[in-house]
Amino acid sequence: MPPVTLPGKCDFETDVLVIGAGSAGLPAAYTIAEAGYKALLIEDRPKTGGSLAMVVGGFAVCGTDEQKAAGIDDGPDRFYNDLVTVCGSDPELARAYVDHVHEVYEVLKEEGMVWPGIADITGHSAPRCFGWLLGYGPKIVEALEKRCKKLNVPILFRHRAQRLTVDPATGRVTGAVIFEGDKKKFVKATMGVVLATGGFLHNKEIIAEYDPVMANCVPKMPVSHQGDGLKMALELGAATKDIGISVAGSWPLCKDTHSRCIWALDCGGLMVNKFGKRFHNEGSDEGFYGFMTRAGMSQPDGAYFVIYDGEIAASIGVNRVKGEIVQNQEHVKDLDQCVRYYGNTPEELAQKLGIDPVGFAETIAKWNADIEKVGYDTVFDRKGRFGGYGKLLPFKAPFIGIKAVTSLTSAKGGLKINVKQQVIDQYGDPIPGLFAAGEIAGGMWTKSYTLATMSSLAPTQGMLAARTILAEFKGKK
DSSP, X not given: OOOBOOOSXXXXXXXXXXXXXXXXXXXXXXXXXXXXXXXXXXXXXXXXXXXXXXXXXXXXXXXXXXXXXXXXXXXXXXXXXXXXXXXXXXXXXXXXXXXXXXXXXXXXXXXXXXXXOEEOOTTOSSOOXXXXXXXXXXXXXXXXXHHHHHTTOOEEETOEXXXXXXXXXXXXXXXXXXXXXXXXXXXXXXXXXXXXXXOOTTOHHHHHHHOGGGTTSEEOSOTTOSSHHHHHHHHTTBOEESGGGOOOOOOEEETTTOOBOHHHHHTTXXXXXXXXOOOSOTTOTTSOTHHHHHHHHTSGGGOEEEXXXXXXXXXXXXXXXXXXXXXXXXXXXXXXXXXXXXXXXXXXXXXXXXXXXXXXXXXXXHHHHHHHHTSSBTTTTBOSSGGGOSOOOOOOSSEEEEEEEEEEOOOSOEEOBOTTOEEEBTTSOEEEEEEXXXXXXXXXXXXXXXXXXXXXXXXXXXXXHHHHHHHHHTTTO
């Protein structure tokens, strides 16, 4: 199919077109506007936000005033080492992120963000995460949008990009074909296009192509995450990075209500399959839920169950924030909204869940024996609750179970980009005029993922994409 070209007269003309008004797109737009150029944001939905507006919103950043006040020794080099070692991040992408994330943090503070205490999160060698599990995602989005509004950046809501336009003589991306409902429009972008459309995890067809085991997971991001940006870039010959491992599991949910039941595991609960057997370390020692919840979807019939007891239920909602204990009632509400099954014995609970009672009773007996005799789980070498924090306890009646399914919250792979945020083609060359930032881009999570980093990576990459465009056109307009 030949590339689409712009007509002689377009519906909109701007310096930079940013497709997607989420945590990557908003900073790209305000960075362009701050430099005195025109940015146009288009958003498929009726509001800004993307994934971050729907999640809890941890935010990882190093070298903050809050860290210094708490006596925490941290900086870009330490953060960089964590990313490369734990996540297998592309060294250049990781370096750019850690060296510039502090600038996004400063913008957020200027726009009124007030951060809670610093959380100590597994995978980070120093406490550097704000807002963890305290609902700060929407607040971050609000602050980024506030910056755009101050600069009068126009946002076209309910406009969906379908294809990119190209100059056939140079191969440079010149804009996009967009739709408002059925109405087709053209946007001319004289300096470049930034793809900030998020992932594709609301598109079951694409998920099934890359990772069929995960096709029946429950997406917990905007329905607009259909892979539009990915498809538009692939049409122009873009390469991908980590696309084969991009479908990463997130929290376990109640299969009936889709409410989160992860907190039961965080506080010492177990996962079993239909045979009543455990299949993964529920403490998520990797520091990322995705490994264990993907293992859940890989069980026979894709069925797994979250198991806990009355004592664990009583501890739900206690959050580890440096210097204080915060009771998060949202966790309690999440469990209350799950369909829970109760039993006075393992066998009784197993029958209600429809799993093998003999196998399940053996699992509980083995767990209790390990905890009482050696102090930890010898089956998966689990030494504590989530991330190793907190003492494990033997299970006692009442036994509680939830039929689980894995959620999807963000893709962990996508388009191949370089350190300038340019989209790279199949031959290793940048596609002129095309940039990508945030969830749509790959290269940062090749080995694993450290919690709270995507929400600070996306705005940093959006800002850097805009700066690359500005550097290219400096003195030319």
